[in-house]
Amino acid sequence: MRLGILLGQRRNGPGRPLHWTDIAAYVYLALGVMLMFGPVLWLVLSSFKTESALLEFPPSLLPFAQVEVTVPGQPQKLPLFRTTLPDGSVRELAQVRRIGLVAQMVDPADPSKQYRVAIDKREPVRRVALATENYSEPLQRFAFLRFLFNSVFVTVVATLITLLINSMAAYGLAVYQFPGKQAATLAVIGTLMIPMTIILVPVYLVVTELGLANSLWAVILPGAATPTGVFLLRQYMLTLPKDLIEAARMDKASEWQIYWRIVMPLTLPALAVLAIFSIMWRWNEFLWPLAVLTKTEVYTLQIALNAFQGELQTQWHYLLAMTVVTLIPVALVFVFLQRFIATGIGSTGMK
């Protein structure tokens, strides 16, 4: 009942009866949380499973690993099984070896006693265990810090450049009337149409001709001017009062001063939204860096983390774990900026 009252506190104050649409809304939202977060949570849980546990069906919710015990007289640790013996009793036995359909088992408590058990009469004994080796093994293989630095460098520098040149262009398009304005706007929109994938080879040619191949600038520069950013900022700037700019001009402020002292601060919410997008784009970029960066010292994290994908196999346990690693900054952005994302985009002038 209290829940009902709690939920019933709507803008008309307490006591207003709960309409069925309110209940439907909460159900919808609860489902939404599950559907949006669930898959990611499942990824994280799976990334802590051992290679063999990943292959199990049905998959267990939590990461389990088979218990291994040390048995006196045996050089290696032995896997533990819950075994049904011919007399019907159930015991926990360690497996020494398996020959064909028969397993040779030993009682850890009494190593002198050996059993021969059909392999379908035993079940592994398991307990929750995190397979942290999924993370540590691939991470140890390479200079993680170097790649992290490269990725951060690319992300930060590219985002700063993007913010600067996009806001300048947006300012130009939002504030001035000039011949060619239509054409310029059209060109920005036209650029929106061309995904990087379909001009990959020509851009590669341009970048190598500029002598940028195998430098981080080859990753930073080509995507620095984003049509989305120009658009976003322009729309936001259009909502700013024109008198402000006129007044500043009266005060003999230069156009450049108006841009960075008056308009930029007022555009902060939109700039922040673009910054978030830019950070995400750059951090997640894979196809393009893979094409232009061939030297280990300039690898970004995304390339390095994929280097263990061979011709003939995908190692899911590593792949899942490394995916989680690249998700960490995304999760951080989400946790710290989640409120801001919602309000920021909401007010970014898509109205």
Next chain:
Amino acid sequence: MRAVTPVITSLTLSLLCATVLGRPAAAETTTLRMAWYSDGNEGEVMADLLKRFHEQNKDIEVVLDQVPYKAVNENLPVQLASGQGPDIARVVDMGGLSRFALDMRPFLKDPGYWETNFGPFLEWMRPAGDTQAIPGFMTQLTVTGPFVNKTLFEQAGVAMPGGKSTWEDWAKAVKEVAGKVQAPFPLAVDRSGHRFYALAMSQGTKVFGANGEPDVVDDGFKRAAQLVYDWHKSGVMSKELWGSVSGTAYRGANDEFKNAQVVMYLSGSWQIAQFAKTVDNAFDWVAVPNPCGPGGCSSMPGGAALMAFKTTQHPKEVARVMDYLASEPVLAEFCARSLFVPGHLGLTKKGIDYPTASPEAAAALKIFTASAGQVSPLAYRTQGYVNSRIIFNAVISRLGQAVSGETTLEDAEKRITADVAQQIAERNKK
């Protein structure tokens, strides 16, 4: 504005850092770049060997750039064409990259050693028409062949077909086993044109016409294609491998095999190390000799080569590195530690000890080494053909469509012929 200064400083510093670090150290040592992809531990082994090389040759340093296979397959040709490629790379499409190959003969210590030991494989790396060049050596020779889950056969109480059994015998047997033990994949074949050709060879395809040009869809080919098509219809093969992705995408059944869902898996010698590690003792897995057909029992050879490229600035140093890596003791160690079948005639004759191999792996290596000795000349010629990848890709892409029910088999075969002709024509446009 005071708060700004540290930010600026750090920004400038990091900029500086990036500029400095982005350049190779200019010193008396020559730095070479080697692009390398790995399926298993071979990258670590190679890094080890290169370290040892550097200790003995202080004036040359080889940086090993470990890349995803995708980078070798897709980006390397563009990088080489634009002059941005590495000096040396581990590659699979030797024919396609042969136009960038460096002929190392003038720089090698003893070209005769290369000729005697790598002779048959050198042809795979030579540009069309060239019969002399020495551009590299095989890091591994692979042969296709089936793995069988023996435990499933035992559980089902079905006898495993013997040495010279046909594909039909095996298909019948694995279907029976799978039915009894509820395995979803009676027979799995890698989704790869190369693996399909292991089957096609046994069905007697000739690949080339009388004029030496490819004549892909002949009677033997049609028999093989029909088998695959029928197996998908009757459930001997699951659509999950061949039918679930498009184009030339590779799909293996490693995970399914490890999980005891596959009775028989046609793949190749490169899987041994992995199965030894991950299947461990969960069931008995064995390699069996290639099944036979009217065209014999040959498997398809293949492998990866370490190739030097003519865009390099330091051909002499490249040759020194290659001489070292290709020398018999070093190559023997490399193969032994990564459980590879060597593509080196001398080593093949002597045989390699695999001290780290488990009994299962050692047995499998023995089977594959034997089957490497029985590869037919036609299979070698097909693999070494400059445009072999064009054929393999067209075949797998179109058969995939037929298997998934999108086109008929006849249509697929017509398309294969057309695709191969069109792509070879495009490649020959000058």
Next chain:
Amino acid sequence: MSDAPTAARPQPGMAAGALARVAVLPVGLALRVLDPPMRWLQRAIGVRRMAYVFLLPNFAFFGLFVFLPIGINIVFSVTGGTALFPSERPYVGAEQFAYLFDCGSYLDPSSCREDHFWRGVANTTKFVVFQVTAMVLFSLITALVLNMKIRGRGFFRAVYFFPVLLSPVVVALIWKWILQRDGLLNAAITTLGGQKILFFVDPGWAMFWAVFVSVWAHMGFYTLILLAGLQAIPADLYEAAEMDATPRWRVLTRITLPLLWPNMIVVIVLALIKGAQTFDEVFVLTGGGPGTATLMVVQYIYETGFASQVQNFGLAAAASVVLGLVLFVLTLLQFAAARRKEI
């Protein structure tokens, strides 16, 4: 993370200000240094022409990394062979286009010589139609729900936005992992007594999941655009409706939806353009299969020009020119719609 209803109101001044100030500061200093030359420039060319100065850097980048490559692509499309540098490629005229358009009937991809391209066109069209419909529907419902005065509204908004932050590859990997033969969903189905479904072997299912995953990943963005529109609707309209005791669905159809229409158009056109460009998500999820049931145009271009053994730059470029033209028409559509409501 729970929000009091009042806190859910936009407060860009605080969080936004702090964050953006840190981000913009270094740039700010550089900008100050730039003032004297800019002032001089302004005196030299006049206030009006300063517009070009502001546009210059961005358009220099566009020119170098978008327009020039498009030009190179056009050169590629009228040349043949496998050489990389345009100067080394033999001129073939419209041959690539002729090959691309060599069809018995444009309605039947299998009658075309380059059938994969046309299958890509058909699949992309199908994908875009389903995806845009679902996208508009679900982001509309979600925006309406999130616009209600409910508890934790800020949190819920962010929840739907979360997948937007993930890279397409990660999105596809996550779902591939759930949908595979022995994945979570099949575990749920078998627990409920059903049979395992091989989602990526059935063309219908594969297309369904391609659409589903794409909507899952991007609806947060479109929801926020619609939400902004909903918040711009004057509150007194609703108050008046409440006075008259107008039923809720009538309020919806008579007030909310008509006033939201401009934002809907933005959503539709944006989703349309982005949908037609879909590549990595679906490529990683389904690999374009089964057969070629989810092969998209961009994937075709990527595979023809880049990922195949004989990199056929000419044919891929021809296809990308065709795609570019179609997309440009779609964009003009957006432009027209945008102009009408003056965004």
